[in-house]
Amino acid sequence: MNDVARLAGVSLKSVSRVVNGERHVSAPLAARVRNAVDTLGYRPDLHASTLRRTDRRSATIGLLLEDVGNPFSAALHRAVEDVAREHDVHVLIGSIDGSPRREGELARAFTMRRADGLIIVPAGPDQSYLAGEIRADTPVVFVDRPGHGIPADTVLATNALGAADATRHLIAHGHRRIACLGDHVRIATAQRRRDGFTSALRAAGIAPEVSLLLPGLHTAAAAEEAVLALFRRPDPPTALFTSQNMVTVGAVRALHRLGLHRRVALVGFDDFPLADLLDPGVSVVAQDPATMGRTAAEALFRRIEGEGGPPTEFWISTRLIARGSGELPPPARGSSRVG
Incomplete structure (x- = not known):
């Protein structure tokens, strides 16, 4: 200078x-x-300027997402960035890709760069490795999934209620054999959506069939293969509940390959681009990632600015959007049109 x-x-x-x-x-x-x-x-030299500042802040925050390429993550990122811009703060971002190890690596990388706070979509079962950062006044906010092992504000969607809404919607249109295609059950959101699905079935007097509960589908390709296999069975379902947007994409591809996209009902959890332009349009339970991201960022900046008090849970409502695929009726009794 x-x-x-x-x-x-x-x-x-x-x-x-x-x-x-x-x-x-x-x-x-x-x-x-x-x-x-x-x-x-x-x-x-940003590090040198940080040392000179009396508040020792770096004017950066870290954002750890499942996959920055996923539409849900992208919308979450944009909302966080908009709030950060209002505070003249930059956002460091990385993809966890479902790996607890990657989560820890990114969190350490960002805190070593003196990020003023972290917003995390946790992948691992234990976030107590961040306890030192909490003691050092680096606040953490969890979003989409709850964290464990440290006290922190958390922003969650009403996953179980949304899944139950989707299931009741299919039941109301006459379906009794409904398959649930989900992500890894170790992921809290996947487990809660499955719980919502099974509770809605039981409330309607329908016993969940283990053979129709298909977990562990983390990608569109895995979901596509699972649906193809499902309809090779002699007694396939008449409807699908897909509990993650990439799983929904894979299921839609499989139904189109089989020529069943106008004959098998489907409701997905999470909206995705162009879902309304397919034939039929894909009915979904839509989250509100923009509100989730903004809520998480605003909570983080309040903590950065010194707000105390116990951790808060923020619940963001989901909503059912009927576009056509979830309103398809089951085949007439005795019909062989599905299978």
């Missing part, structure tokens, strides 16, 4: 004001400083 100041013929304080984007700097002075910065190839 001293070199920049000498080349521009200004004070060190003026360089600092321009580099840090402060207002009330004259345009000619700012232009001279920027020309000197470009000439010398100067780049600010």
Whole structure:
């Protein structure tokens, strides 16, 4: 910065004001400083500036998502980023990919870079490794899934209620043999959605069939293969509840391959792009990732700014969107049109 100041013929304080984007700097002075910065190839040392700040903040937060390529994660990310921008804070982001080890690696990487707080979609069963960060006043907020082992604010969707709504919708349209295709049951959201599915069946006097509960489907490809296998059976279901958006995509592909997309009812959990443009449109229980992301970010910034008190759970409602696939009736008794 001293070199920049000498080349521009200004004070060190003026360089600092321009580099840090402060207002009330004259345009000619700012232009001279920027020309000197470009000439010398100067780049600010953010770690050094953090050490000089009295609050020791880095103006960054970490966001650990399941998969940044997933539409749900992308919407969550955008909402967090919008709130961070309001606070003049940047977002460091990474994909956990369902790996507890990766979760820990990313959390350590971000805290080593002095992130002011973390928002995490947890993959592992225990987040007590973050206890030291909590003691060091680095707040953590969990979103989409609950964390374990440390006290932290948590933002969750009404997963069990949403799954029960989807199941009741299929039952109301005459279905009794409904398959549930889900993610790994070790994932809290997958377990809660399965619980909502089975509780709605029991409430309607329908005993859940173990053979129609298909967990462990984490990708669209795995779901597609599972549905193809399901309809090779002599007694396939008349409806599907798919409890994750990539599972829904795989199931829709399989039904199209089999020519059953207008004959087998389907309700998915999580919306996805272009679901309304398919034939028929895909009925879904939609989460609100934008509200979840904004709620998580606002909670995190309140903690960063010193809010105390016990952890809070924030529940974000889901809603059923009927588009056609979930309203298909079962085949007439004796008909062989499904199978």
